[in-house]
Amino acid sequence: METVEEKITMMPRIGDQAPDFEATTTKGKIKLSEFAKDKWTVLFSHPADFTPVCTTEMSGFAIRKSEFTALNTELLGLSIDSIHSHLAWVNNVREKTGVYLDFPIIADIDMKVSKLYGMLQPNESETAAVRAVFFIDPTKKIRLIMYYPLNVGRNMDEILRALEALQISDEHKxxxxxxxxxxxxxxxxxxxxxxxxxxxxxxxxxxxxxxxxxxxxx
Incomplete structure (x- = not known):
C-alpha cells in the first residue's frame, strides 16, 4: 500500500515535464504533447459540471479568454464528468448567461488525467477534482501550480498576473x-x-x- 509520502512524490512538481495524455474534450480528442504547439497552456480542473462556484470560474476563463490569447496561451479545462454532461452544461451556461465556454474541457470520466496530475486529493474528495491550475510552457514543462479547495473560487487576476510574470521573467532573465x-x-x-x-x-x-x-x- 502506498504511503502518503509516496503519493505526494508521484504528483507533478514545478520543473517537471507535464505528464502526457490523450483525452476526449468538448473540442474533440487531444494529446497534450501535440496541443498548443509553441504556446503556453493553462490546464485547470473544476469539481463538477452544473455547480455554482465552477460556473462562475469557467465563465471567468471564457470571458477573459482573449487576454490569455494575447499572452500566447491556450486554455484547457477538466472535470470528472462525461462529454455529454460537459456539452449540456456549456449549452446551459450559454443559454442562461450568454457566456460561451469556447475552450476544450476534458471529460475525465475515468479519472485518468486527474490522478496523473494529483487533482484527486482524498482528504478533500475522492470523486471530484480539486481546483488545480497548471501553467505549462511551450516546452511542456510545468512552471507553476496552484491548488484551491472545492469551496473557494480562484482569482483570475492572479492567474493572469502569474502567467505574465513567468513570461516576462523568461524573456528578460x-x-x-x-x-x-x-x-x-x-x-x-x-x-x-x-x-x-x-x-x-x-x-x-x-x-x-x-x-x-x-x-x-x-
Whole structure:
C-alpha cells in the first residue's frame, strides 16, 4: 500500500515535464504533447459540471479568454464528468448567461488525467477534482501550480498576473517582487561573485537597497 509520502512524490512538481495524455474534450480528442504547439497552456480542473462556484470560474476563463490569447496561451479545462454532461452544461451556461465556454474541457470520466496530475486529493474528495491550475510552457514543462479547495473560487487576476510574470521573467532573465504587476520594477538577479558585487555597488542605473536587492524598469 502506498504511503502518503509516496503519493505526494508521484504528483507533478514545478520543473517537471507535464505528464502526457490523450483525452476526449468538448473540442474533440487531444494529446497534450501535440496541443498548443509553441504556446503556453493553462490546464485547470473544476469539481463538477452544473455547480455554482465552477460556473462562475469557467465563465471567468471564457470571458477573459482573449487576454490569455494575447499572452500566447491556450486554455484547457477538466472535470470528472462525461462529454455529454460537459456539452449540456456549456449549452446551459450559454443559454442562461450568454457566456460561451469556447475552450476544450476534458471529460475525465475515468479519472485518468486527474490522478496523473494529483487533482484527486482524498482528504478533500475522492470523486471530484480539486481546483488545480497548471501553467505549462511551450516546452511542456510545468512552471507553476496552484491548488484551491472545492469551496473557494480562484482569482483570475492572479492567474493572469502569474502567467505574465513567468513570461516576462523568461524573456528578460529577471525576478518579480511581491505584488508585481506589469509596468512595475523587476528584480535584477543578485551578483554571483565579488567582481559582480563591486559592479553592482557602482551601478547608478538601478534602484538599489543593497548589492543583493536591486530593482529596475524594463
Amino acid at each position: 529577471v525576478a518579480m517582487p511581491l505584488d508585481w504587476k506589469k509596468g512595475d520594477k523587476v528584480i535584477v538577479p543578485p551578483p554571483k561573485n565579488l567582481v559582480e558585487m563591486d559592479e553592482r555597488l557602482a551601478d547608478t542605473t538601478c534602484e538599489r537597497t543593497d548589492f543583493y536587492l536591486c530593482k529596475r524598469d524594463l
